Amino acid sequence: xxFQDAAPDARAVVxxxxxxxxxxxxxxxxxxxxxxxxxxLARAVMNGExxxxxxxxxxxxxxxxxxxxSPPAVRDGSDEILDVSLAVAERGEQARSQFRGAxxxxxxxxxxxxxxxxxxxxxxxxxxxVLFDGVRxxxxxxxxxxxxxxxxxxxxxxxxxxxxSADVLHQxxxxxxxxxxxxxxxxxxxxxxxxxxxxxVRLDRATAPHEHTRLVTLESLDELGASR
Amino acid sequence: MEPDRAPxxxxxxxxxxIAITVDALESLAALGEDVDDEWQYVQxxxxxxRDRLTALEVIRGDDGIEPTIGAAIVLLADEAARITDPHRAxxxxxxxxxxxxxxLGERP
Numbered sequence: 360x361x362f363q364d365a366a367p368d369a370r371a372v373v374x375x376x377x378x379x380x381x382x383x384x385x386x387x388x389x390x391x392x393x394x395x396x397x398x399x400l401a402r403a404v405m406n407g408e409x410x411x412x413x414x415x416x417x418x419x420x421x422x423x424x425x426x427x428x429s430p431p432a433v434r435d436g437s438d439e440i441l442d443v444s445l446a447v448a449e450r451g452e453q454a455r456s457q458f459r460g461a462x463x464x465x466x467x468x469x470x471x472x473x474x475x476x477x478x479x480x481x482x483x484x485x486x487x488x489v490l491f492d493g494v495r496x497x498x499x500x501x502x503x504x505x506x507x508x509x510x511x512x513x514x515x516x517x518x519x520x521x522x523x524s525a526d527v528l529h530q531x532x533x534x535x536x537x538x539x540x541x542x543x544x545x546x547x548x549x550x551x552x553x554x555x556x557x558x559x560v561r562l563d564r565a566t567a568p569h570e571h572t573r574l575v576t577l578e579s580l581d582e583l584g585a586s587r
Numbered sequence: 588m589e590p591d592r593a594p595x596x597x598x599x600x601x602x603x604x605i606a607i608t609v610d611a612l613e614s615l616a617a618l619g620e621d622v623d624d625e626w627q628y629v630q631x632x633x634x635x636x637r638d639r640l641t642a643l644e645v646i647r648g649d650d651g652i653e654p655t656i657g658a659a660i661v662l663l664a665d666e667a668a669r670i671t672d673p674h675r676a677x678x679x680x681x682x683x684x685x686x687x688x689x690x691l692g693e694r695p
Contacts, residue, residue: 402682408666409666417659417662418663418666419689420655519681521628553681555695556695561628577685
């Protein structure tokens with residue numbers, strides 16, 4: 360079993376431009392240290408209709424209200440998250456969809472680096488394929504991989520529960536099973552920037568195998584960066 | 588979609604806030620059903636979140652809420668009512684109840 364850079368196709372080249380946009384990195388940095396409710400703010404704004412900051416401040420009184428119990432640092436963070444989320448929302452429908460996906464991937468990478476980061480920067484990678492002896496390689500690379508011996512992982516990232524599809528579940532499970540065939544332990548993880556309840560609804564009717572796929576949702580994102 | 592409630596009425600109880608949220612949820616579901624491939628998911632998702640909101644109402648329905656929270660619920664429902672794209676409506680079927688529950692001091 361080995362990891363390999365994915366050969367960039369036309370889609371990947373275009374998407375790489377989104378991934379490298381400073382707005383994506385800024386959003387990921389802010390969301391990595393955000394509270395659950397701040398992440399929920401980002402989700403709502405990036406997918407909402409209104410681009411009026413005042414409207415969103417009023418919808419989240421616990422973050423922005425005069426009587427909010429949040430400390431000043433959290434309030435400042437809420438302001439910054441609102442700003443970047445509005446910047447994404449203002450990009451237009453097609454672009455915002457790509458930005459949202461790129462932000463979840465970047466956030467996942469950032470959190471995993473906190474846990475597995477090594478000085479060489481090669482422990483946590485993006486857009487990598489996992490190859491197995493005698494097995495035809497998957498076309499689609501994994502969004503994020505952890506390439507630390509003893510903690511190998513392939514991670515796919517989704518903006519919403521609706522993005523959980525049979526293809527995604529099969530690819531993750533196949534990778535895990537092929538790794539096991541080679542006596543390697545590969546964790547397979549699905550990070551979804553949505554509520555666990557919505558993901559459970561999606562998975563309830565999924566016939567694709569997912570018993571061994573770890574699900575990380577909006578409520579449990581911090582687990583990605585937690586120390587072992 | 589126009590909200591099916593009297594304009595300017597701010598809910599003063601958890602029960603009233605949930606009623607507004609459930610109305611908005613069902614309007615989003617009606618729009619999301621236009622995506623044929625996701626019809627079942629829309630039904631399941633709507634039911635799951637309606638159940639969560641109803642469960643909260645059973646426990647805290649009579650609790651009063653501050654005007655800022657009531658206003659937040661109304662604005663949230665208004666925001667949902669602005670959605671015209673069925674795909675975005677499906678995404679909001681999940682977002683709307685989470686935000687409403689957070690406003691009411693609950694986890695999703």
